[in-house]
Amino acid sequence: MSGKQTEGGDRPVTIAAILVGLVALExxxxxxxxxxxxxSPGIRKSFGTSxxxxxxxxxxxxxQGLYNGFLAAGLVWGMLHPIASTGYEIQTFFLVCVLIAAIFGGLxxxxxxxxAQGIPAAAAWLAVMIAW
Structure with missing residues (x-):
């Protein structure tokens, strides 16, 4: 992923890549x-289900898990896209999808x-916008 050059060099791009990568891993x-x-008992306990x-x-x-996999795949696709501007657009789309899902799930x-989902997605989106 290559973004614009700033006084900080590639730092904004690196930070964005780390944050987007963390959201994808999540x-x-x-x-x-x-x-x-x-x-499994641990997952049932964390969700409070019988x-x-x-x-x-x-x-x-x-x-729902499959859809979460699609979100992760889209974020990785955006990170690996050979055209930086297109990669940032892809990342933006999928981060906004995550953010909307987080708001809906929270409500x-x-x-x-x-x-758990909204704050990392918002931070990654902000980092992508700064790096772009």
């Missing part, structure tokens, strides 16, 4: 958690979703 974790670990609810909602969680599911 969504890979969500994919694993929702697709493969949904019924074994029967986790079992019954497993297909929905797996579907409809659990307030902590807004913080």
């Amino acid at each position: 969504h890979v974790y969500f994919l694993i958690m929702e697709m493969f670990l949904w019924t 074994a029967s609810f986790a079992r019954d909602s497993r297909p929905l969680a797996a579907n 409809t599911v659990k307030k902590s979703i807004l913080y």
Whole structure:
């Protein structure tokens, strides 16, 4: 990922890449958690669900995990795109998607979703805008 040159050299680009990478990794974790670990005791405890609810909602969680994987893939695609300006546009699109999902999840599911997903996405988006 190469961005504009500033007095700080490539520092803004590096910071943006690290933050976008962390958001992508976070969504890979969500994919694993929702697709493969949904019924495990630790995940059930973190979501406050019973074994029967986790079992019954497993297909929905797996579907949601797949979507989180798409978000991670889009962010990685943006980071690796050979044309920096296009890469930044791709990253911006997927970071805004993450931010919207975080706001929606925070309002409809659990307030902590807004913080756990929204703050990293907003920080990464700001870093991408500065680096661009």
